[in-house]
Amino acid sequence: xxxxxxxxxxxxxxxxxxxxxxxxxxxxxxxxxxxxxxxxxxxxxxxxxxxxxxxxxxxxxxxxxxxxxxxxxxxxxxxxxxxxxxxxxxxxxxxxxxxxxxxxxxxxxxxxxxxxxxxxxxxxxxxxxxxxxxxxxxxxxxxxxxxxxxxxxxxxxxxxxxxxxxxxxxxxxxxxxxxxxxxxxxxxxxxxxxxxxxxxxxxxxxxxxxxxxxxxxxxxxxxxxxxxxxxxxxxxxxxxxxx
Amino acid sequence: xxxxxxxxxxxxxxxxxxxxxxxxxxxxxxxxxxxxxxxxxxxxxxxxxxxxxxxxxxxxxxxxxxxxxxxxxxxxxxxxxxxxxxxxxxxxxxxxxxxxxxxxxxxxx
Numbered sequence: 001x002x003x004x005x006x007x008x009x010x011x012x013x014x015x016x017x018x019x020x021x022x023x024x025x026x027x028x029x030x031x032x033x034x035x036x037x038x039x040x041x042x043x044x045x046x047x048x049x050x051x052x053x054x055x056x057x058x059x060x061x062x063x064x065x066x067x068x069x070x071x072x073x074x075x076x077x078x079x080x081x082x083x084x085x086x087x088x089x090x091x092x093x094x095x096x097x098x099x100x101x102x103x104x105x106x107x108x109x110x111x112x113x114x115x116x117x118x119x120x121x122x123x124x125x126x127x128x129x130x131x132x133x134x135x136x137x138x139x140x141x142x143x144x145x146x147x148x149x150x151x152x153x154x155x156x157x158x159x160x161x162x163x164x165x166x167x168x169x170x171x172x173x174x175x176x177x178x179x180x181x182x183x184x185x186x187x188x189x190x191x192x193x194x195x196x197x198x199x200x201x202x203x204x205x206x207x208x209x210x211x212x213x214x215x216x217x218x219x220x221x222x223x224x225x226x227x228x229x230x231x232x233x234x235x236x237x238x239x240x241x242x243x
Numbered sequence: 244x245x246x247x248x249x250x251x252x253x254x255x256x257x258x259x260x261x262x263x264x265x266x267x268x269x270x271x272x273x274x275x276x277x278x279x280x281x282x283x284x285x286x287x288x289x290x291x292x293x294x295x296x297x298x299x300x301x302x303x304x305x306x307x308x309x310x311x312x313x314x315x316x317x318x319x320x321x322x323x324x325x326x327x328x329x330x331x332x333x334x335x336x337x338x339x340x341x342x343x344x345x346x347x348x349x350x351x352x
Contacts, residue, residue, distance in 0.1 A: 161318070164318035164319065165317055165318050167324075197245060197246035198245050198246075199244065199245045199324070201245065201246075203244045203245060203246055203248070203249035204244050204314075229249070232246050233246055233249065233250060236246045236247065236250060237250065241246060
């Protein structure tokens with residue numbers, strides 16, 4: 001570890017729903033990420049600290065936390081970008097129950113993916129030839145624009161509507177549904193459109209755009225939700241959906 | 244909000260745009276001409292056009308406002324979904340009764 005240039009004052013949430021912020025002093029390093037800071041505390045200062053991470057390279061979506069008031073992927077967030085006067089306040093993601101310290105229970109987040117029919121339903125069997133999808137087709141371009149979601153939960157934690165309406169499916173689940181609505185190989189779109197057009201679905205979104213503001217991959221779930229609104233409204237007006 | 248309520252709220256909003264503009268224009272016209280209530284009522288009494296205009300306006304407002312309040316209660320109150328639905332229906336009925344009473348006063352009474 002390089003020679004520390006200075007000390008960071010790091011407040012970490014300790015406890016579950018009831019708890020408090022405890023402050024630690026962490027050596028400042030060059031190119032240090034927020035996840036490095038949390039890991040330092042757990043390895044050198046307090047081994048009872050609980051948090052979640054896996055890949056450390058921005059692929060797995062495990063390490064999202066609230067950093068100085070904003071949800072962020074901590075493995076790709078440099079301290080230099082977010083430290084406010086050498087201070088970091090790191091808590092669990094909002095809108096999810098806290099298991100312990102910085103680890104949240106993501107069950108409701110993933111259950112909403114299921115509710116939004118976020119699972120691919122093949123229209124062909126493996127005995128049939130592969131579907132030929134033009135990469136430049138409008139549907140594929142729309143799906144590709146939203147496909148890189150890593151399920152980190154940052155958009156879900158940033159969403160005001162999720163905070164106000166526990167039944168709202170949330171930006172990630174609806175963004176996933178939009179990719180499948182645009183997947184020509186998928187066979188479940190009537191059921192999927194019904195699911196996202198029901199109470200708590202895409203029409204509950206207020207288009208505050210916090211999801212796209214905070215998405216670490218610069219995706220735009222608000223645009224995906226707007227697409228679902230258009231598609232499901234058209235289907236409803238044609239009598240293809242019951243509400 | 245589901246797609247049915249969404250369509251009703253957007254449709255009534257679109258309907259209200261010209262209604263609000265005409266209503267404001269009428270207010271400016273009446274105040275500019277310094278018309279009294281008697282002057283206004285003399286022009287609206289027996290008018291099927293004004294009855295239709297304000298009748299549709301009241302219907303659109305009642306539907307639009309009750310759906311909007313339903314959303315606000317869903318997000319900001321601890322009430323159950325069913326209770327919220329009934330609150331919205333009651334509000335819509337109250338707005339419609341008050342509004343249609345005013346329309347009747349304008350064109351009939």
